[in-house]
Amino acid sequence: MQENNKTWRKPIIRIAQSEHARLSALANTVAARNPEAADELLAELERARIVADGSVTADTVRMGSIVTFKPDTGDRKTVTLVFPGDADISQGKVSILTPIGTALMGLSAGQSIMWTARDGRQHQLLVLQVSQPAPEGDTADQRVPSFSTIATRV
Incomplete structure (x- = not known):
């Protein structure tokens, strides 16, 4: 029986053309001082479906996205x-160059992924909700809700 030997495939991810170019440049820039992070990001970028700018849906994780996910530890996280210069874990700002940041990139609400932490352990996460920040100057609401949200009973 195969239920115990389930093979995990990485989910399809979508990244806007301009963001793909910017992230590729970032990975190439940091490759000398952080080769593992650069290689992981480049591997994700290579498998991504590159789409036209403006055609990435609101429920797709991209730079600046606010993501609620459920890791295999069970506690929801948002x-x-x-980008690395803006990272501050105490404020919930995760760098794209961290293993979990790279794993989240391009996922949509409802997708899950297996990812490897820096200690070599494998983890799984499920994206529950994705929202995008409000445009500059829009103080009425700090988030634009996603088109899809997974039931809160997950």
Whole structure:
């Protein structure tokens, strides 16, 4: 029986063309001082479906997205995906160069992924909700809700 030997495939991810170019440049820039993070990001970028700018849906994780996910530890977490210079874990700002940041990139609400932590352990997470920050100057609401949200009973 195969239920115990389930093979995990990485989910399809979508990344806007301009963001793909910016993230590729970032990975190439940090490759000398952080080769593991650069290689992991480049591997994700290579498997991504590159789409036209503006055609990435609101429920897709991209830079600046606010993501609620359920890790295999069971506790829901909400983070904002940011570039390394803006990272601050105490404020929930996770760098794209961290293993979990790279794993989240391009996922949509409802997708799950297996990812490897820096200690070599494998983990799984499920994206529950994705929202995008409000445009500059829009103080009425700090988030634009996603088109899809997974039931809160997950």
